[in-house]
Amino acid sequence: DIQMTQSPSSVSAFVGDRVTITCRATQDISRWLAWYQQKPGKAPKLLVYSATTLQGGVPSRFSGSGSGTDFTLTISSLQPEDFATYYCQQANSFPVTFGQGTRLEIK
Amino acid sequence: EVQLVESGGGLVQPGGSLRLSCAASGFTFSTYAMSWVRQAPGKGLEWVSGISDSGFSTHYADSVKGRFTISRDNSKNTLYLQMNSLRAEDTAVYYCAKRRCSNGVCSTILRGASEDWGQGTLVTVSS
Numbered sequence A: 001d002i003q004m005t006q007s008p009s010s011v012s013a014f015v016g017d018r019v020t021i022t023c024r025a026t027q028d029i030s031r032w033l034a035w036y037q038q039k040p041g042k043a044p045k046l047l048v049y050s051a052t053t054l055q056g057g058v059p060s061r062f063s064g065s066g067s068g069t070d071f072t073l074t075i076s077s078l079q080p081e082d083f084a085t086y087y088c089q090q091a092n093s094f095p096v097t098f099g100q101g102t103r104l105e106i107k
Numbered sequence B: 001e002v003q004l005v006e007s008g009g010g011l012v013q014p015g016g017s018l019r020l021s022c023a024a025s026g027f028t029f030s031t032y033a034m035s036w037v038r039q040a041p042g043k044g045l046e047w048v049s050g051i052s053d054s055g056f057s058t059h060y061a062d063s064v065k066g067r068f069t070i071s072r073d074n075s076k077n078t079l080y081l082q083m084n085s086l087r088a089e090d091t092a093v094y095y096c097a098k099r100r101c102s103n104g105v106c107s108t109i110l111r112g113a114s115e116d117w118g119q120g121t122l123v124t125v126s127s
Helices: none
Strands: A004-007 A010-013 A019-025 A033-038 A045-049 A062-067 A070-075 A085-090 A102-106 B003-007 B010-012 B018-025 B034-039 B045-051 B058-060 B068-073 B078-083 B092-099 B114-117 B121-125
Touching: A004 A085, A010 A019, A019 A033, A019 A085, A019 A102, A033 A062, A045 A062, A045 B114, A070 A085, A085 B045, B003 B092, B018 B034, B018 B092, B018 B121, B034 B078, B034 B114, B045 B068, B045 B078, B058 B068
Parallel strands: A010 A102, B010 B121
Antiparallel strands: A004 A019, A019 A070, A033 A045, A033 A085, A062 A070, A085 A102, B003 B018, B018 B078, B034 B045, B034 B092, B045 B058, B068 B078, B092 B114, B092 B121
16 A cells, blocks of 8 residues: 655644645655645545646645655645645555645644 | 535444445536545544446455445435444544546546545444
C-alpha cells in the first residue's frame, strides 16, 4: 500500500500569513493527488485535484504543486475561514490512501 | 444540485451487521464511480471502499476486506455498504462520496478525486 505522510501535523499561523503543507508518498503516484479541507463536524471539501488543478469555486490563494512523490499545498494569505484540517489523498493505486492530516490553527 | 444522503448508521454490538445507504440525486448516478470514506472520532479520514459506475469493479481497504461489501442499485440511485463482523475500531462517521470527472472519465475510482460528499452517518460498535 502507498503511505502518505503529511508535514507538519499541526501549524499555527496569523491571518495574512503564507502557509505550506507538504505530502510525501512512499511510491511514485504521478500527479494523482488531491487535497481536501475539513472543518469540525463537516464533510471534507475538495480543494485541489491532479496535484495542481484548483477545484471550481476554491479561492485562488490556494495552490498545489508537485508530482511523483512530493507535493505541496500553499495558502498564500491566510483568511479566517481557512483555519481547518487539510488532508492529501492519493488515487494512483488501490487502496486509495489519505495523509494523516494537518491541523491549521489561528495564532 | 448534487445531494448525497447517507442513512443506516446506529449502535451495533461487536460481531453484528449493519447496512448503510447513500441516496443520490442531482446527477446521473449510473455514470459515476462512488466511494465510502470513514472518520473515527477525533481521527483522520480513511478510504473504505470504492465501486465503478456499473458496479462491476469493487475495491476495499485492507482493514475491511472480507467483512464489508460495497454495492449499488443504479435504478434506485443508491449506494450501499454492507458491514458484517463489526469491530469497535469500525466506529466512525461514514461518508459517501462522488467522483469528480476528469477528462470525461467518471466511471472509475483511480486517477480521480471526490468532489461531492454526503453529511455522514455515525456507526458505533459497542456492547
